[in-house]
Amino acid sequence: QVQLVESGGALVQAGGSLRLSCVASRRTLSTYAMGWFRQAPGKEREFVAAIRRETVNTYYADSVKGRFTISRDNVKNSVYLQMNSLKLEDTAVYYCAATSQYSSNSFYFPRYYDYWGQGTQVTVSS
Helix, strand or coil: CCCEEEECCCEEECCCCEEEEEEECCCCHHHCEEEEEEECCCCCCEEEEEECCCCCCEEECCCCCCCEEEEEECCCCEEEEEECCCCHHHCEEEEEEEECCCCHHHCCCHHHCCEEECCEEEEEEC
8 A cells, every 4th residue: 555645735826836746655655656646626537747757758748838737756755846937727636646557558548547645735826
């Protein structure tokens, strides 16, 4: 069992930046690919970004490409999401998740993830 705990969510003005963190309870986080998803009120959970176990390859939703950066530190058992140039439409609860899937085709879909954090609220205001 892997427990994931997100932090870093906050109220921020449009154009601002936030850095989300996700810490795992087990030192074997390096064996999982990691993803960030978000869910706005009344909407389905959507893919934001993912990173392979080896940190070489990253994947982004078109809506955040060029603004968000996913990274991980396997020594610290952590994954991060740096969010820049935030927009009103980025407002959502952000979740980190771990998957044992190797194929990047799986990274985009919540059903392929094995473990989830409780989420952290990001609110972007005008």
